[in-house]
Amino acid sequence: MSAERHDALLRHMKRAVRLAVRGHGRVEPNPMVGCVVLDAGGRDVGAGFHRRLGGEHAEVEALRRAGAAAKGGTLVVTLEPCSHHGRTPPCTDAIRAAGVARVFFAARDPNPAAAGGAEALRRAGIEATHLPCPLADELNAPFLRRTIDERPWVSAKWAQTIDGAIAAPSGESRWISSPRMRRAVHRERGRVDAILTGIGTVLIDDPQLTVRGVTARRTPIRVVVDPRLRLRADTKLARDAATGPAVVVAVRPDELEQRRDRREELEALGVRFVELPPEPGGLSAMLRALARDFGVHRVLVESGGGLLGAMVRESLIDECWVVLAPTIAGSASAPRAVRGLEPSAPASMHRRRLAGSWRRGDEMLLLYR
Template identity: 45%
Template sequence: MRRAIALAARGLGHTRPNPVVGCVVLDAAGQVVGEGWHQRAGGPHAEVHALRAAGDRARGGTALVTLEPCNHTGRTGPCAQALIEAGVARVVYAVPDPNPQATGGAATLSGAGVAVTGGLLAAEAAEVNEAWLTSVRTGRPFVLWKYAATLDGRSAAADGTSRWITSPEARADVHRLRARADAVVVGSGTARQDDPHLAVRHPTHEGEPAQPLRVVVDTHATAVRPGARVLDDAAPTLVAVSHQADARHLDGLAEVVRLPAAPHGPGLDVTALLAALYARDVRSVLLEGGPRLAGAFIAAGAVDKVVGYLAPALLGAGPAALADAGITTIGQALRLGVTDVARIGPDLRMTALPQRPNHPATSQES
C-alpha cells in the first residue's frame, strides 16, 4: 500500500478535478505484477493502468488501491467492474470514496464475490489526497497558505523590499508546492510590489510539473497591467475584480471574473472567489500572498493548512506576514497543530493545521 501511495503522489497537480490514486496488483502468489496511478483527468484510472500491466496474471490476485474503487461511469468506466472482469480475488483499499457519485465500489466488489478490506494505511493515503478529500467534503477548494518571514515575523523590510528573505533551497521547495496546486493566488499588493510570475520553474520528483492557474485578486483592476509577468503564456491567468472595476485593459490577456465585495472590510468576498475557482475545476489553492489577503482568508475560515518558511534573520520593522484576520483578543487566536518541522537549506519549514472543530484537514484521517 505504501508503494501505491507513492504512485498516487505522482499525479499531484495533474488530475483536477479528480483525486490522485495509486494501485498495485499482486498475482495469486503475492508477487507484484502491475502498477499504475491516475495520470490525468479523462484518462485511465490507476486500477486500469495497473491491470493492463498485470494482464492475465491479475486473475486470482490482489489489488491494493489508495482510494475505494469508483462505481460510476464518467469519462471512464467504473473501476470496480474492471477489477471484477480482471478476475481479481481480493481488493484492499485505504480510504473510502466520499464522493456520492462514485461511492459504492466496495459493495459492488463484495456482491461479485471479491474479498474487500478497507482502511489500510488510511491516514497516509488521506494525507496525499488531502486537497481532493477536503474539496469533496466542503464544496470548495482546499487552501494551503504559504508564507516566508524572518524570525521576528516580517515579510518585508521597512522600505518594502522582500527579495530574498529565504534561501534558494526554500524557494525551490515553494515551486514543489506550486506544482501540486491547481491554482496559485496572490493579492494586488503582491502583484504591484513584486510583479510575480507565479509559474513553476523547477522540475519535481513527480515528473514534468503541471502549471497551476495563476490568480490575482485585484479589486480595482489597477495592479495587473499589460506587460505584467503574470500575463505571459507560461500558464493561464485569472484576475478577480469588483463589479465596478474597469478591466478593459485585460481584454485578451487574462480571464476576468467579477466578484462581490467582502461582507466585512475591504476587498472581495473570499467565499465567492473560492466558489468561482471550484466552478473552474480547481480543487486545491496555494495562497502565496500577501498579508492582507491571507488575513481575509483566515477571517473567512478558508485556510486548511499553513506552511511557513522561517529565515534566520531579523528586520525589526516592516510588514508582518499576516495582517488583520478579524482576531482582536488572545482568546480568539487561531491555534495551529504542527505536523512537521524540517530544515530547508538555512531556513526552517513549519507545516501546521488550524485547530478548528470538525476541520476537514484535521478530521479526514479520523
C-alpha cells in the same frame, strides 16, 4: 483480522499513497490514486498509480503488472474503486476479471457518479473492506474538498525569517528564501491551477507569478484579489496578460462598474475579471467562481498578510507551506505572514497540525494543515 495482518496491509496502503502522490499536478481534477496487488500468498506482485487525467486508473495499471498472479489475491487501493463509465471503464470490472479475492480501500468515493464500487464488488462475490489510513486521508483531502465543498483546495505559501518577518520593514521581500527553496516552490506552482495574490503584493513586488526554472506539469492562471481595482496597466502581470498565462482580477462588482476606464484599459491588455462579493463570504464565493468558470481545483496563495489574514479568518486556508529562513529581521515594523486576527489569548489562536517537514541546508520547509 490479526494485528499482524492489519499492520502488513497498512504498510502496503502507505506504499500505495506514496505512489499516488506521483500523479500530483497531472491527474487533477481526478483524485490521486495508488494501488498495490498481492498474490494469494501475500507477496507484492504489482503496483500502479493514476498517472494522468484520462489515463489508466491505478487499479488497472497494478493488475496489468500483476498479470495472472492477481488471481485469488488482494488489492490494496487508496480510494474505493469506481464502478461507473467515466473517462475509462469501471475498475470493478477489471478487478473481477482478474479474479481478485479481496479489496481493501482507504476512502469511500464521495463522487455520487463513481461511488458504489465496494457494493458492486461484494455483489460479484469479492470481499471489499474499508481500511482507514491517516496517510491516505492526507492524500485524499484535496479531492474531498473539491467534491464535497465544491471549492478549490487552497495552499498558502510564505517565506519567513526565524522571528516571523516575511519582508524587510520597507516591504522588500526579495529574497527571504534561497534559490534552492524557490525552485521547490516553482515546482509546486507547476502543479496547481492558480497562483493567487493580493493587490498589496502586486503593487510592492510587481511579481510575474509564472513557473520558471522547472518543468511545469500544468500552467496555472494568475489571480489578483483587488477589491478596489487598483491594478495598474504598467505592472508585469497586466503587460503580459495576453501572451502569458491568463490573468484574472477579483474585483468588487460596484468598483468594476465605477472604474470603467481602468477596467477597459486592462481588458484591452487581456486581463479578465471575476466578481468579489462583499464580506463575509466574498472570498469563498470568489473561490467557487474560479472553480466553476476557470476550472481551478487547486490554488497556491502567495500573498502578504492582509489577504492571508482575511482568508484564515474565513477558514479558507487548507494548508500552509512555510519556508523558515535562517535569518532574523529584528524589527517590529517588518510585515508578518498573517495580519488582522488579533486573538485575545494564545488559547484563541488558530491551531494547525504539522503534516510534514523537510530540511534543505539551513532552511526548513514546514507543512501545516
